Amino acid sequence: MASFSPGDRIRYETIDDDGFPLVRYGFVGGDPGDDGPVVVLLDGELGGDFVERNKLVPVHIGTVVLTLDGKDLLDDPSLRQGLVHLWQAEAEDAGLRIAALHPIGTGVRDSSEGYLLAELNTCDQQYVLRxxxxxxxxxxxxxxxSLPNRF
Structure with a gap:
C-alpha cells in the first residue's frame, strides 16, 4: 500500500452519481498517518474529503491511464491519432508537465493487440505512449x- 505525505499529488478513481467511472485528481491534505482514510483536497472543490487509502494512487506518468469504450478507437487510424491528444489532456489535468511529445503518425503496430502512438520526454526520461x-x-x-519496453 502506498504511503502518502501532505501535498502529494494523487489520482482517485470513483463512480459518479450517474454510475459512470470518474477519475479525480487532488492533493493529500494534512498528515495522513499510517492507516485509515486520507484527507484529500480534490481539484476544483472547497474543503477536503476522506478517501480510503487503497483507492488513491500517486500521480506519475505511468499512472495516468485512459480507459475508453470502443475497440474502433484502435481500428480507425484517425481515431488512433486522437488518442494522443486525449491522453495529453488527461496528463495536463493530472498536473504532469510533458517536456516533449512526438506523435508517430497514425501509430505503429507494436504487438498483436496494440499500437505505439507517440514518444514523450519528462523529467529527462524517455517514455512511449501506447x-x-x-x-x-x-x-x-x-x-x-510507459518505459519503451513495458506496458
Missing amino acids: AAQCPMGNDAVVVGA
Missing part, C-alpha cells in the same frame, strides 16, 4: 505511457 485493447477482455481501449 494504446491497446483492455486486458479485461471487454470492448475498451487502454492508453498509457
Whole structure:
C-alpha cells in the first residue's frame, strides 16, 4: 500500500452519481498517518474529503491511464491519432508537465493487440505512449505511457 505525505499529488478513481467511472485528481491534505482514510483536497472543490487509502494512487506518468469504450478507437487510424491528444489532456489535468511529445503518425503496430502512438520526454526520461485493447477482455481501449519496453 502506498504511503502518502501532505501535498502529494494523487489520482482517485470513483463512480459518479450517474454510475459512470470518474477519475479525480487532488492533493493529500494534512498528515495522513499510517492507516485509515486520507484527507484529500480534490481539484476544483472547497474543503477536503476522506478517501480510503487503497483507492488513491500517486500521480506519475505511468499512472495516468485512459480507459475508453470502443475497440474502433484502435481500428480507425484517425481515431488512433486522437488518442494522443486525449491522453495529453488527461496528463495536463493530472498536473504532469510533458517536456516533449512526438506523435508517430497514425501509430505503429507494436504487438498483436496494440499500437505505439507517440514518444514523450519528462523529467529527462524517455517514455512511449501506447494504446491497446483492455486486458479485461471487454470492448475498451487502454492508453498509457510507459518505459519503451513495458506496458
